[in-house]
Amino acid sequence: MKFPSSIVFVAALVLVLSSTIINNQQGVATVRENRTVTVSNVTLSSAGKANPPPLGEQIENLNPIDTVNTIEKSWESDYETYFKADLSQSSLLAPQISATLGRLATQTTKRTALIYAVPTPKKLELVLVLPQRAPIRKSVPAATRENLVNTAKELLLEITDVTKVGSSSYLPAARRLYQWIITPLETELKNNRIDSLIFCMGPSLRSLPLASLHDGQKFLVEKYSIGLIPAFNMTDSNYRSLKNTPILAMGASKFKELPPLIAVPVELSTIAPNVPQQGKHFLNQEFTIANLRSQRASQRFGIVHLATHAQFNSGAPANSFIQFWDNRLTLDKMRQLQWNNPQVDLLVLSACRTAIGNKDAEMGFAGLAIQSGTKSALASLWNVNDVGTLALMSEFYRYLKTAPTRSEALRLAQTAMLRGEVRLEKGKLIGPNLGAGVNLPPSLVALGNRNFKHPYFWSGFTMIGNNW
Incomplete structure (x- = not known):
């Protein structure tokens, strides 16, 4: 039987709203899943399932906790698709990630914060997860995707040009990237005595030499130890000292x-x-x-x-x-x-x-x-x-x-x-x-x-x- 398009639209809307209400009542992230029905113009995968919208659109109106959960799920899916393997280590939500950072601070004496950086066409979205604290979200309008990509390329070209190893030609780009990625979060980093950063970066930022970002006085690596992860739930976070390891x-x-x-x-x-x-x-x-x-x-x-x-x-x-x-x-x-x-x-x-x-x-x-x-x-x-x-x-x-x-x-x-x-x-x-x-x-x-x-x-x- 063929139904009028208006009835299909209403039915789909009811399904989406019902899913959202259930998710919010259970306290989990409002994340679009493959079973969600929509009637807008979407691209279907070869399996007939709707491809999710860009991550920037998914997180546009989410609170910081749901933003973290959505980023984790999205990037975990991207990496598993690329490697064609189940790579998840855990299924922690934002509060549990924060608690894990608290545990690691006790075990290592290093207070680590996690920074998510999501480039979008019009701005850079940052989310800071601190030990035993609620996550914080910041938007950086000056850091459009185009500006980020161009500045990242400039930094890499200047640093890797072996004819310039006696110069500081990399500094302008290193300072702009510091201002966009670190400065919006720096007050919180200082207030929470953070001395270690792990970055979970979006496309075009995963190949940044993060240690070289510069505040005008010091390199980032002079202030924090630094690391990169694909997603927190894809990372083994158990602490093991390597002091006497063969x-x-x-x-x-x-x-x-x-x-x-x-x-x-x-x-x-x-x-x-x-x-x-x-x-x-x-x-x-x-x-x-x-x-x-x-x-x-x-x-x-x-x-x-x-x-x-x-x-x-x-x-x-x-x-x-x-x-x-x-x-x-x-x-x-x-x-x-x-x-x-x-x-x-x-x-x-x-x-x-x-x-x-x-x-x-x-x-x-x-x-x-x-x-x-x-x-x-x-x-x-x-x-x-x-x-x-x-x-x-x-x-x-x-x-x-x-x-x-x-x-x-x-x-x-x-x-x-x-x-x-x-x-x-x-x-x-x-x-x-x-x-x-x-x-x-x-x-x-x-x-x-x-x-x-x-x-x-x-x-x-x-x-x-x-x-x-």
Whole structure:
């Protein structure tokens, strides 16, 4: 039987309103689900279900709690669609996320806040979740999507231009982004004694070198330890100290098709010196997937460090890879290595490159920890000069022995670099935790004296997933 369109409209409206009333009575977020019926002009998926409207439209009139819940559900769906897997760790709502941050503050002594940043055509929507507090929402009209994208591109171009490592040409863009993303929330951050930030970012912001944002006096990383997550419910938030964790370090200094990484032998021997109970390292021909499996089967390594090329490219996860000596491990095959059996707490990729500004590449980067099955990952947004990588990694692992969290260890290493405390001098790598220094091979001694103050050397390194 064919009904008049007016009757169909009324029936659909009743269904939507009924669903909304039930949801509000139960105290859960008013989120559009696939079963919701509408009669407006919508796009149907191949399964005949209506695609949800853009996230900005979904959250337009929501209160802060429902905004958090809607963002979590939307981005969880995006990542699971991209990786074609169920990646959820939990189903916490905003009050429970806030309570979890409170628990972590007690366990780690670091007070962490979570910042959601949702770009929309006309403004940037920010939501701040604090430990044991109600979330706070701010809108930033000056930060239109176009302004954000253009400024993010400007920042990345200026920082990664190796001809400008002696200049501060990145500062104008770094200041604008700080004003848009941090300044609207700064009073609340100070009032709540926050010293650690985790960012849950929307498209075009996931490849920002957040550590390089600047308030005119200091970099963001000088004030807060920093991390990136795809969504809180996709993040293992259980705290585990890495202070005495054995390290399995593997890598290659030469490749058939990719540029050499001449500092890798020093990097591996410095961070994992083949001392029983501390770690092992393997170079070149021993850097194979088979050996990785064998070593992990023989001993539990909480940290796996891969000093090799890794690329996050556009398109499907199969287009992104980690280069081993004999072949490539593509992102879609990461879980086959069973990083969670036994659990790897931290996966480090010390020579990465991301297709900056590409949505798929950004999702591959931000979703690295959840896709691999590790609790967290440390990776770089661009392929940093490998001597600079050696400098950062040498300090990071030493700070990891004393810092309360892994993101704080990264912050301390980055700030040591930007202040000139880590440098090449008279044939040695000098740093606050390196004693008399690390002797360098002749090929690196030839570089002469050098510092690593410019954000090109340190700001691309990002802690992804569990920051604690």
